[in-house]
Amino acid sequence: MDTADELRIDAPHRELLDQILDKWSLSVLNELCERPCRFNELRRAIPQVTQKSLTATLRRLERNGVVEREIVSTRPVAVRYRITPLGKTLRHPIDVLLAWASQNMPAVERAREKFETREEGEASF
Numbered sequence: 141m142d143t144a145d146e147l148r149i150d151a152p153h154r155e156l157l158d159q160i161l162d163k164w165s166l167s168v169l170n171e172l173c174e175r176p177c178r179f180n181e182l183r184r185a186i187p188q189v190t191q192k193s194l195t196a197t198l199r200r201l202e203r204n205g206v207v208e209r210e211i212v213s214t215r216p217v218a219v220r221y222r223i224t225p226l227g228k229t230l231r232h233p234i235d236v237l238l239a240w241a242s243q244n245m246p247a248v249e250r251a252r253e254k255f256e257t258r259e260e261g262e263a264s265f
Contacts, residue, residue: 159204160230164189164197169223172207173231176222206230 159165167186171177177185182194198221201207206227212218
């Protein structure tokens with residue numbers, strides 16, 4: 141990122157944002173903000189996610205230092221995931237983005253309708 145006057149998203153920033161704001165990461169982070177969870181608890185809490193996608197999401201979040209994986213010495217051995225202090229710092233910016241989306245959704249819907257109407261009009265020629 142550059143100065144406030146010039147918004148430029150460099151490759152490392154883009155990669156990080158893509159990984160943190162992807163389809164399943166926000167749901168996983170939302171769950172882990174509430175409490176640490178085992179893998180199957182996350183699967184039950186986010187029923188639409190596949191095992192493969194959840195595994196990949198947790199690995200990306202762990203790689204970026206947002207989530208940590210803890211081995212619990214039980215029989216059988218269990219793995220629990222928890223949000224890290226770094227991960228907790230994401231709460232405010234994500235809340236700001238969600239507030240923006242809520243506030244601007246009517247304008248976005250109008251823009252979508254206008255676009256669709258224009259596309260339909262152009263397609264009929």
